Amino acid sequence: MKISILCFDLSSNAFGRAGLLAQALSGAYDVEIVGTSRRGGVWTPMEQIKIPVKKFTWSRYPSFNAIKKNILNAIDGDIILASKLMPTSFGIGLQKKRTSGKPLVVDIDDWELGFFYHSGFWGRVGRFLNFSNPNGLPYVLAMERMVCHADAVSVSNRFLQKKFGGVLLPHCRDTTILDPLKFNPDQIKEKMGFKDKKVVMFLGTPRSHKGLDDLLMAIKKIDNPNLNLAIIGVKNREEFLKRVDQSIRGRVVVLSPTPFNKLPELLSAADIIAIPQRQTSDSVGQIPARLFDAMAMAKPILTTRVSDIPEVLDGCGYLVNPNEPSQLADGIQYILTHYDEALVQGRAARERCKRMYDMSNLESSLKEIIERIAVRKGLK
Numbered sequence: 001m002k003i004s005i006l007c008f009d010l011s012s013n014a015f016g017r018a019g020l021l022a023q024a025l026s027g028a029y030d031v032e033i034v035g036t037s038r039r040g041g042v043w044t045p046m047e048q049i050k051i052p053v054k055k056f057t058w059s060r061y062p063s064f065n066a067i068k069k070n071i072l073n074a075i076d077g078d079i080i081l082a083s084k085l086m087p088t089s090f091g092i093g094l095q096k097k098r099t100s101g102k103p104l105v106v107d108i109d110d111w112e113l114g115f116f117y118h119s120g121f122w123g124r125v126g127r128f129l130n131f132s133n134p135n136g137l138p139y140v141l142a143m144e145r146m147v148c149h150a151d152a153v154s155v156s157n158r159f160l161q162k163k164f165g166g167v168l169l170p171h172c173r174d175t176t177i178l179d180p181l182k183f184n185p186d187q188i189k190e191k192m193g194f195k196d197k198k199v200v201m202f203l204g205t206p207r208s209h210k211g212l213d214d215l216l217m218a219i220k221k222i223d224n225p226n227l228n229l230a231i232i233g234v235k236n237r238e239e240f241l242k243r244v245d246q247s248i249r250g251r252v253v254v255l256s257p258t259p260f261n262k263l264p265e266l267l268s269a270a271d272i273i274a275i276p277q278r279q280t281s282d283s284v285g286q287i288p289a290r291l292f293d294a295m296a297m298a299k300p301i302l303t304t305r306v307s308d309i310p311e312v313l314d315g316c317g318y319l320v321n322p323n324e325p326s327q328l329a330d331g332i333q334y335i336l337t338h339y340d341e342a343l344v345q346g347r348a349a350r351e352r353c354k355r356m357y358d359m360s361n362l363e364s365s366l367k368e369i370i371e372r373i374a375v376r377k378g379l380k
Helices: 014-025 064-074 087-100 111-116 120-128 137-144 156-166 185-191 212-221 237-241 260-266 289-297 307-312 325-337 339-357 358-378
Strands: 002-007 030-037 053-057 079-083 103-106 151-156 199-202 229-232 252-255 270-274 301-304 318-320
Touching: 002 014, 014 030, 014 252, 014 358, 030 064, 030 087, 053 064, 053 103, 064 087, 064 270, 079 087, 079 358, 087 103, 087 137, 103 358, 111 137, 137 270, 151 156, 151 185, 151 358, 199 212, 199 260, 212 325, 229 301, 252 318, 260 289, 270 289, 270 325, 289 301, 289 307, 289 339, 301 325, 301 339, 307 318, 325 339
Parallel strands: 002 030, 002 079, 030 053, 079 103, 103 151, 199 229, 199 270, 229 252, 270 301, 301 318
Antiparallel strands: none
16 A cells, blocks of 8 residues: 655655654555655755655746646555645645545644744735745635545644644654664764863754744853854854854854754764744644654753643653743753753653654554555555
8 A cells, every 4th residue: 555645845844744754654555755845955854765755846826736737646645644734735635635536644743824823914914915825824724624624634732633633643753763872972072073062952943933042042141161052954054153142153053954864973962952942823833853852862851831842751851931041041051060860861751752752653653544544445
């Protein structure tokens, strides 16, 4: 049996969740990933994925009509799994279901409308009138109202489950790959230029709701020349550094997005993984995937009380209030002065990840959804 996974933008971090689902299913089924690419390529961390990818150029309407037709013709799975409630994934999946009768699963890991609401009244008006964008606000609104047409729904967190129903499938990680015992932190620190330094690490796309500006302010509050902030996932290093205060610029190291297969080595150099998520409409329906990377690598985690983060950690990390740089600064200093305790917390986080958020958990849960649909639709 073949599964076609639809990704709304292969060139963005949307490929992260779509790729995770594909990898979880690839052990039991033939899997392909189908999607558009707004920037032409694929998201750097997923460049090494070994699952077939069918990539199509992104365009605005009316040109996108021809592209959409090609995408529909390319989807040849027995079951369709759309990643995110986006028109170029779920919307195309609905069209394929209507014309072919193939069952459709939708996996939701973000509240897409939340990204529009932060732009203010006139910003929302402008976005609502943007009918040329295939993933524009009017079409995303329509997607939310059509969830009931999916044959099954899965979600990544409780906010989304309350809103859309479905099976809870948190982000998961392969803890055999993300294994701290495979790496020598001191050697990797020296290799990265952090010898005899303490390293706070931030991973991910530096969008406003990720709280990186709060973390930069926290670092500024800490008078410690041996404390470095490593930021991984910034595409334009020089442009980003312009927004970093001159007083701490020498302590901030900025690295480009890195393939997932290189990530465990980089993570091993961190003394603290910081996930300073802000409380906004962007973040309320989101769980940072990097939280699970940090847990798997047994790192001390400093994060905020946003969404399901406290439940996921369940005491295996350090929590502060969102949008509070002073609390982040206090948290960093507490961890560094109580580091034996922090290491115990990190090891507990890894054990919790192995028990509850290992890739094997996602594999079995997804397989149960697929098998149930296959039986109901007479595919087995």
